[in-house]
Structures are given as structure tokens and as C-alpha cells.
Amino acid sequence: VESLKGKDLLALDQLSGDEVKGLVELGVVLKKLGTEGRYPKLLAGKILGMIFEKHSTRTRISFESGMIQLGGHAMYMNSRDLQIGRGESVYDTAHVLSGYLDAIMIRANKHTMVQELAEEASIPVINGLTDIYHPCQALADLLTVREVKGELKGRKIAYVGDGNNVAHSLIIAAAHTGMEIAVATPEGYEPSPDVLETAVAIAGKTGGQVSWTSDPVKAVSGADAVYTDTWTSMGQEEEAAARLEAFNGFMVDDALVKHAKDDFMFLHCLPAHRGEEVSASVIDGPNSYIFQQAENRLHAQKAVLASIL
Ligand code: CP
Ligand code: NVA
Numbered sequence: 001v002e003s004l005k006g007k008d009l010l011a012l013d014q015l016s017g018d019e020v021k022g023l024v025e026l027g028v029v030l031k032k033l034g035t036e037g038r039y040p041k042l043l044a045g046k047i048l049g050m051i052f053e054k055h056s057t058r059t060r061i062s063f064e065s066g067m068i069q070l071g072g073h074a075m076y077m078n079s080r081d082l083q084i085g086r087g088e089s090v091y092d093t094a095h096v097l098s099g100y101l102d103a104i105m106i107r108a109n110k111h112t113m114v115q116e117l118a119e120e121a122s123i124p125v126i127n128g129l130t131d132i133y134h135p136c137q138a139l140a141d142l143l144t145v146r147e148v149k150g151e152l153k154g155r156k157i158a159y160v161g162d163g164n165n166v167a168h169s170l171i172i173a174a175a176h177t178g179m180e181i182a183v184a185t186p187e188g189y190e191p192s193p194d195v196l197e198t199a200v201a202i203a204g205k206t207g208g209q210v211s212w213t214s215d216p217v218k219a220v221s222g223a224d225a226v227y228t229d230t231w232t233s234m235g236q237e238e239e240a241a242a243r244l245e246a247f248n249g250f251m252v253d254d255a256l257v258k259h260a261k262d263d264f265m266f267l268h269c270l271p272a273h274r275g276e277e278v279s280a281s282v283i284d285g286p287n288s289y290i291f292q293q294a295e296n297r298l299h300a301q302k303a304v305l306a307s308i309l
Helices: 017-035 058-069 090-098 111-120 135-149 165-176 193-206 216-220 237-246 290-308
Strands: 047-052 073-078 103-107 125-127 156-160 180-184 209-213 225-228 265-268
Touching: 017 135, 017 165, 017 193, 017 290, 047 058, 058 073, 058 103, 058 290, 090 111, 103 111, 111 125, 125 135, 125 290, 135 165, 135 225, 135 265, 135 290, 156 165, 156 216, 165 180, 165 193, 165 209, 180 216, 193 209, 209 216, 265 290
Parallel strands: 047 073, 047 103, 103 125, 156 180, 156 225, 180 209, 225 265
Antiparallel strands: none
């Protein structure tokens, strides 16, 4: 996707619909080549630095494998081990790392910190999850629906659970592709009004639809895909007990998915908590695509890396 060359990827509202769809299609192509054992060395000699302030399995490994498959190199940095973990400024870190690396991928507590890093760095910065967004996840999610259902436009995806980072990026991604996204959360755990407003504006141009309800059955009715995520995100551990109570009735279980289409897809960004946000019968059942979805992080991010670098 030519227009993304040299750009940051912090949030999907900064991309056009064509860019989002272009990344998904490039992901399809790179995945197909990969299954044939073909790994074009598009990023020979390029170095991606990966900074983590939080845990990760999928993001870390898929970015690292993706860079290797593209002929480049990826470097893992735990923020605690960097001087930034002892108070060195984001400003100085951004300027210094720009001299060593070709791009930075960062998983951070605060989105505003990632924005500052991107502003100060002279190299592209990719968001690997913040408190408000998880754009690379949403690209992999679209790729997965695209693979299983074909055309995205007009498909209905229901997101049930916490109106969190994963939900935010999914809502914007779906709006870009002309999908219908129906979100169900308990009151007090809604997606950010700004995100909903942005998504409604995007959907107005693409023919998509964006809605919120506190009724999971309403959201899931007739859905092609049903998505959930943990009720307690990283950094919210102290709220876990209160959240467990607040989300009572929001588990994606057999009774709920009966309202979706017969051939619905179940999606979850993982890590999952069986018996909380999803029942084992659904996540381990025949409609679950969670491992294809997790694998697609690799292919979608290779599309991102190849485009940006
Ligand atoms: N879905 C996701 O981002 O997983 P990790 O936290 O393992 O990276
Ligand atoms: N919402 C979760 C996603 C983890 C990939 C979190 O932020 O912890």
C-alpha cells in the first residue's frame, strides 16, 4: 500500500478505507505466498525495534517472525530494561532510537506516550496496543472475516463485552469496510463516545452501520461474526472482581450465539478466559476461528511492515 510509506500506524482513523482494505488484501497475498513457502525479502537489512511495557505473546512473536520472513530483523526491548524505565524522556529515547532503527513497534500503557514517540521519532512508529487502540489486531480480524466470508461490505459483526482498545479499533476498522458493527456492553463500559462518533462518520461514507446497545441478544441477532475480549485488560487487574460482576450476563455462550447466523464465526483476540467472557463450548466449538485469527496477525502485520518500510 504505497501511500503508507514512511507513515506511522497509531490508529485506524488516520488511514483511508482504501488503505485499510489494501492492507487486508496485501495480507491475503503474503499469506498465500507464505503457504507456498515463498517469503519475498522485501525488507532485507531493515531493523524493527519492539518496545513492550506490557506482556505479549502474539504481538511480539508475530512481528518478530514477520520481520524475519521479510528478510529483516526485529529486536525485543522490555521497557523496564531500557533507560526509559528509569525515567529517561520519551523525547530523548525517540531521537536516539531513530539513529539505530528503521521503525519502532510499541506496546504501551498510554496512547499519548506513543503519540509523543511518533512525533519525535524520525522513523515510523507502529502501535502494538495502547489503552485505547489495537490497530494491528483489527487488521488481522478483518483479514480473518474476509478469508471466511469473502466480501466484507454488508457483513454484520457483533462485539460483546468491554468497550476497550480492541473494541475501538474493531469498530473503526469495520466502519472503513462498510460492515455493520453492533456493540453490546454493560452501561459504564461503553466504547469511547469519540470512537463511536468517528466510526459513525466513516460509516456514513462507506455504507457501514455502527450501533451500541446494552442488550447482547440485540447485538448478536443475525450476526456473521461474534467477537469478544477479556473483561479485565492489562493494567486493570485491581478492578477484576468489580468487572466480573458488572459483566454478568455478557458471556458469549451457546444461548447467546443461537441468535447469530448458523454459520457465524466466533472471534477473540486472545488471551481468553473460558467461563468468563466466553464459554468453552463456543471458543472451542466448530464456529471458532481463534487460531486462524491469531495466525493472521503475522500476515496482516507483514502487510503493514512491507507498506510502511
Ligand atoms: N491479541 C494480542 O495482542 O495478543 P498478545 O497480548 O499476546 O500480543
Ligand atoms: N484488551 C486486552 C487485549 C490484549 C491483547 C488488553 O488490553 O489487555
